[in-house]
Amino acid sequence: QVQLVESGGGSVQAGGSLRLSCAASGYTWYYNYMGWFRQAPGKEREGVAAIYINIGTTFYADSVKGRFTISQDNAKNTVYLQMNSLKPEDTAMYFCAAGRGYAGGTNRPPRTSEWYNYWGQGTQVTVSS
Numbered sequence: 001q002v003q004l005v006e007s008g009g010g011s012v013q014a015g016g017s018l019r020l021s022c023a024a025s026g027y028t029w030y031y032n033y034m035g036w037f038r039q040a041p042g043k044e045r046e047g048v049a050a051i052y053i054n055i056g057t058t059f060y061a062d063s064v065k066g067r068f069t070i071s072q073d074n075a076k077n078t079v080y081l082q083m084n085s086l087k088p089e090d091t092a093m094y095f096c097a098a099g100r101g102y103a104g105g106t107n108r109p110p111r112t113s114e115w116y117n118y119w120g121q122g123t124q125v126t127v128s129s
Helices: none
Strands: 002-005 010-013 019-024 035-039 046-052 058-060 068-073 078-083 092-099 123-127
Touching: 002 092, 010 092, 019 035, 019 092, 019 123, 035 068, 046 078, 058 068, 078 092
Parallel strands: 010 123
Antiparallel strands: 002 019, 019 078, 035 046, 035 092, 046 058, 068 078, 092 123
8 A cells, every 4th residue: 555645735825835745655666656636626636747756757737837846755755746836726625646557658647537546635725816
């Protein structure tokens, strides 16, 4: 099993920054990519960013390109999401996920939730205007 614990959420004003962290424990050798998803009330869960562990290839949703950066610290089994220039529409519960077995190759990690096997409990991000 893989356990994922998110931290770093909070409330900020528009234009501010937050850094989310996702610490993995357990069978950390089992997954080879990790991602961040978000879900706002009444909306579907959407992929925000993802990274292939060790390879480093990434995916970003169009809505966050140029503002969010995903990174990894393999020694700490931790993935980060640096969020800059935050907008009210970024308000959501943010979830960390890990998985393996994506059929689309390693040029880009998967952006949709069905490819992820393990999920954290989420951390709330609220951006006020």
